[in-house]
Amino acid sequence: MPAPGPGGPPRPQHYLGHTAVHVRTLAHTFMRGGRGSLALSCQAVIPADVSAPLKALPREIPAEEAQPLTPQEALRLARSLEANVARALRGKAEVIELALAALGANGHLLLEDVPGVGKTTLAHALARSLDLSFARIQFTSDLLPGDITGVSVYEQRSGQFVFKSGPLFANLVLADEINRTTPRTQSCLLEAMAERQVTVDGTPRALPSPFLVLATQNPHEHSGTYPLPESQLDRFLLRLSVGYPEAGVERELLLGGGTEEELHDLRPVATAGDLRRLQAAVSEVRVADEVADYVLAIVAATRSSRFLSLGVSPRGALSLMRAAQARALLRGRDYLEPDDVKALCIPCLAHRVVLAGHGGIRPGLEREATERAIREIAEQVPVPV
Amino acid sequence: MIDVLRLRRLSLASAQQWASSLAAACAFCAVAAGGELALPIAIAFPLALGFSVAFGDRVAGKYQWAWTAALVLAVVIELVLVVLGREDPVLAAAQFSVLLCMHRLWHRRNERDEYLLLLLSLLMVCAGAALSAELLFGVSFVAYAICATWALALTHLRFEVERRSEAPRRNVLAPSLLARLAALAVLGLAGTTLLFVGFPRMAFGGLRRHPAASRAVAGLSDQITLSGHGTIADDPRVVLRVQAAKDEDGMKLVGMHWRARSFDVWTGNGWRSRSDLGRRRVLSEAPPMRRDPDWRAKRADVQSFEVEAVAGFSDGVILTPEGWPVSAFFPHGFGGRAPRVFRTPSGDFLYTPLQASDVRYVVNVDRTMANHAELRGRGRDYPPEVAVDLVVPPNLDPRVQALSSRLTARKDPVDAAASVETWLSNALAYSRDLSGESQDPIANFLFRTKKGHCELFSSAMVILLRAAGIPARNVTGYYGGTETDSGYVAIRAGDAHSWVEVYFPGAGFVPFDPTPSAGRGARTEGLWPRAVLAWDSLAQRWSRFVIDYDLVAQSRVLSSVGKGLSRIGDRLRGKQGAATAFQWALPAGIAAVLLAAGAFYAARRKRRAGTHGRTLSGDEARARSLWLAARHRLERSHVAVAPSAGVREAVERIALHVPRARGPVEKIAEAVLAARWGGRPLERREARALLESLDAALR
Incomplete structure (x- = not known):
């Protein structure tokens, strides 16, 4: 895909009516040095090839932003x-x-679903709507760490190693399968996450901000796969499944010829700066003591549940509160309600726990069983009034 | 998944309905056990129960006006009957409780109806206790207790599950529920025991009434007809329970004659009692033989028998065993209404009939009986009062006269009686098959059929002896009995028997039994007689330990409890030196327990409050109480919100169930959430207005 040059369509600089600040998105930066995409099995859909040295990337955003x-x-x-x-998905x-x-909570997403329900579409649409750089990495068994992080290449002209x-x-990385x-x-x-x-090569390099990994996996495929360890699962803020569309929507899709066109036509409605401001606002969402206790009660219940052999970690508790705060903010509130916490229990906690004695459960059903366990816990812990 | 849940819920609902229906049925059995309910009601209730199980869903809530009219009509009818004195007030109340229960059976829509049904069935059980205290009531009561406990638990479970239907919880059977049920059961048990021990007459006897009509019983009627019967049924019902009043070894109880009445007047085809003599109060009276100088020296062998006449079988007759009944008395006072005992000149013991269930009396009998040698040679100098026992039927068959002469010619009366007795039991056969012959049954028995039952044998012997000029009379009662595991001898209705008493000057009437011994007594084989015996054994215990639990027994129990307590107190106080320490220990212990309970209660309250010890600001507290008030109002409209449901979740549920309340509830929720969690202000006036709008919507 040819990268849009610097003379691309003019884009609005601010969308939310706040003080006009010139926002230079990372995508702009990347596009300036637009080159071809990386070889190997990774493909960058929106140019992700970054030739500019990392230090040129704004790691910390200016205070006013x-x-x-x-x-x-x-x-x-x-x-x-x-x-x-929603136009695309x-x-x-x-x-x-x-x-x-x-x-908003600055966390990573794990999409667990069968192929063809719109996982990639979601990732694309998010990246386009937020005007973020996007990279897609197709994970295969022969993929090496250097293939995704980049490598130092010897440059003859300068006689030095240059990091490619x-x-x-990229801001949004789709880690497929x-x-x-x-x-x-x-x-x-x-x-990275x-x-x-x-x-x-011993040199730490900061990733762009915001940085979001959107990983997918097919829960029904087991041969030739390496299930993610608990430690890695714990690093995903939420686990979602897109699910099949409803019959009416699917019919529309069939007759309308899919959503590829809409996806292609998506225009950004926000900038990475807006996203950063959103992230900044999330941590300021007010949390009452009782609601924090409610989070703790739910987490404690997962640790003592007889259905679970591994409960939720403190990171899980923090994630639950963060995600709930983000949800509250997205709904226009600056305070957290117990309902936010309860609504996020399954997407935020179900992948962090291990079912007790799940040897007898078919791997395909394990997820359902853990979700049921979490749901029951959420239904048992009294909501503060 | 959803289907399975729905199925489960259905089965829980139907299980609950069945349990409630069963409880109602048991309650009905309890009230019907007395057998006094009006027939229409007794028929209508099972029908209503069946209909409610089959078509309950379709009729529930319909035809309310008809039901109201019917109930009002029933009240009016019952009131009129009571005022006119045609019906007992207790019975009227019981019947009305049955009607109310029927009404509720037809209208079972929600939790309230189900609980009302249980309450009404409890009312029926109470009415049953007032109507009858027989074992059948006891069994119904126990069955009711079990079914009602099921119904109570299942009703709670069912509606709890339905209330949380959008997110079914598996742990409806929470430990707290089980604990509450157990506490309820223990409380009920303790309360019942206390009530029973403390107020025995209130529990069972107090309101109890007794049917005036008693059953017709073989062996106790005051008339005997020898023909016109069919076959005597082997009636396995127990009529008497007999045991030794004192612990005496080797006392013979099985295979005795239990004398009820004597019959002196021949009616042509049967017997009736003489009515020319009065009766007198019984006082201890020595047997006539005691007037004999030889007998005075003999040691009297007086034995005491405790006889329990089963309800409905005691017809004012005291049954006495073989020997001379010296005296009889009722050990239980019947609340100052102790019946009076009479002795007729013919030796029958009677008492003024009383309305009671089982009648228990003690009979003292002098068992020393004269042998034939002692009776011999007393001559034929009969006093005038036995003239009626010499009357021979005017149209006596000559063959009978001839037979009498042949058997008794030139014999002492004792030997004559013995010879007739032996001849009858040897020459004739016992049979329960009665012929329909009504013309001269005696001759027919002696010369044509040559077989018959005990009454024919005894009647034949009396006629034969009277024909020979020896005074004799017919006596009825029971013979035999069956030993039971409960330590008493059960005498059944089928044990009814008839024998003969022959008069000897100076010795009075002496019994003879011409019936072949193989033919006496009831048949006790078979499953049914055994089942009847087992039931009677239960009934005896029920009567002894429950119904006859009276003031004496109560005072005994209370005094033993008091003694036990004082013993514990003594032990606690210990020796004199340690007395002060223990005296302080008890109040201190009680205070500690009370304090701990208070602390537990306070902690639970705090935990329930969900504030974790934090003091809420005015707005927060107002928001919280606004939501609790709204929830309470919705609960009254049958939309319960589980404690694990958040405010928004609750709003969704309410919008689904009570659409008219949707707007106000949403407004309340927004205000509550913003004030409670967002620190927004919530004016008292605003809260009140919101609540009023909800009230208006719910109205």
Whole structure:
């Protein structure tokens, strides 16, 4: 795909009516040095080839840009983003909201579903709507860590090693079929996801901000896969499944000839700066003591549940609160309600726990069983009034 | 998944309905056990029960006006009957409770109806206790207790599950529920025991009434007809329970004659009692033989028998065993209404009939009986009062006269009686098959059929002896009995028997039994007689330990409880030196327990409040109480919100179930959430207005 040059269509600089600040998105930066995409099995859909040295990337955003959004602005942002993404992924408002919540909470998403239900479409649409750089990595069993992080190449002219960054250096990374690659490559993602940096040849290199990994895996395929270890699963903020569209939506899709065109026509409605401001606002969402206790009660219940052998970690508890805060903000509130927490229990906690004695359960049903266990826990813990 | 859940819920619902229906049925059995319910009601209730199980869903809530009219009509009818004195007030109340229960059976729509049904069935059980205290009531009561416990638990479970239907919880059977049920059961048990021990007459005897009509019983009627019967049925019902009043070894109880009445007047085809003599109060009276100088020296062998006449079988007659009945008395006072005992000149013991269930009395009998040698040679100098026992039927068959002469010619009366007795039991056969012959049954028995039952044998012997000029009379009662595991001898209705008493000057009437011994007594084989015996054994215990639990027994129990308590107190106080320490220990222990309970309660309250010890601000507290008030109002409209449901979840559920309340509830939810979690202000006026709008919507 040819990269749009610097003379591309003019883009609006601010969308939310706040003080006009010239926002230079990472995508712009990347596009400036637009080159071809990386070889191997990774392909960058939106040019992800970054030739510019990493230090040129704004790691920390300027203070005025990090000004948190007000709840009303957040609501407006959420509505416009949701509407935009929904043009490409129809009838999945809930999934889109949760994906936005993950973005807002600065967390990573694990999409677990069968092929062809719109996982990639979701990732594309999000990237386009937010004007973020996007890279897609197709994980295979022969993929090596260097293939995704990048490598140092000897440049004859200068007689020096120059770092050629891999597809991981993008705002939105679609890690497709993450369970098809070896644990070695999977663990390479660990550092990137947790610390938002990669270490190549002993040199740590910061990843762009915002950085969101959107991994997919097919839960029904088991041969030739390497199931993600618990430690890696714990690093995903939410686990979602897109699910089949409803009959009416699917019919529309059939008759309308798919959504590829809409996806292609998607225009950004927000900038990475808006996203950063959203992220800044999330941590300011007010959490009452009782609601925090409610989160703790749910987490404690997973640890003492007889259905689970491994409960939720403190990171899980923090993630649950963060995700719930993001959801509250996206709904135009600057305070957290117990309902936010309860609604996020399954997407946020189900992949972090291990079912007790699940040897007898078919792997395909394990997920259902854990979700049921979490649902029951959520139905048992009294909601603070 | 959803289908399975739905099926489960259905089965739970139907299980609950069945349990409630069963409880109602048991309650009905309890009230019907007395056998006094009006026939239409007794028929209508099972029908209503069946209909409610089959078509309950379709008729529930319909035809309310008809039901109201019917119930009002029933009240009016019952009131009129009571005022006119045609019906007992207790019975009227019981019948009305049955009607109310029927009404509720037809209208079972929600939780409230189900609980009302249980309450009404409890009312029926109470009415049953007032109507009858027989074992059948006891069994119904126990069955009711079991079914009602099921129904109570299942009703709670069912509606709890339905209330949380959008997210079914598996742990409806929470430990707290089980604990609450157990506490309820223990409380009920303790309460019942206390009530029973403390107020025995209130529990069972107090309101009890007794049917005035008693059953016709073989062996106790005051008239005997020898023909016109069919076959005597082997009636396995128990009529008497006999045991030794004192612990005496080797006392013979099985195979005795239990004398009820004597019959002196021949009616042509049967017997009737003489009515020319009065009766007198019984006082201890020595047997006539005691006037004999030889007998005075003999040691009297007086034995005491405790006889229990089963309800409905005691017809004012005291049954006395073989020997001379010295005296009889009722050990239980019947609340100052102790019946009076009479002795007729012919030796029958009677008492003024009383309305009671089982009648228990003690008979003292002098068992020393004269042997034939002692009776011989007393001559034929009969006093005038036995003249009626010498009357021979005017149209006596000459063959009878001839037979009498042949058997008794030139013999002492004792030997004559013995010879007739032996001849009858040897020459004639016993049979329960009665012929329909009504013309001279005696001659027919002696010369044509040559077989018959005990009454024919005894009647024949009396006629034969009277023809020979020896005074004799017919006596009825029971013979035999069956030993039971409960330590008493059961005498059945089928044990009814008839024998002969022959008069000897100076010795009075002496019994003879011409019936072949193989033919006496009831048949006790077979499953049915055994089942009847087992039931009677239960009934005896019920009567002894439940119904006859009276003031004496109560005072005994209470005094033993008091003694036990004082013993514990003594032990606690211990020796004199340690006394002060223990005296302080008890109140201190009680205080500690109370304090711990208070602390537990306070902690639970705090935990329930969900504030974790934090003091809420005015707005927060107001928001919280606004939501709780709204929830309470919705619960009254049958939309319950589970404690695990958040406010928004609850709003969705309410919108689904009570669409008219949707708007106000949404407004309340927004205000509550913003004030409670978002720190927004919530004015008291605003809260009140919101609540009023909800009230208006719910109205």
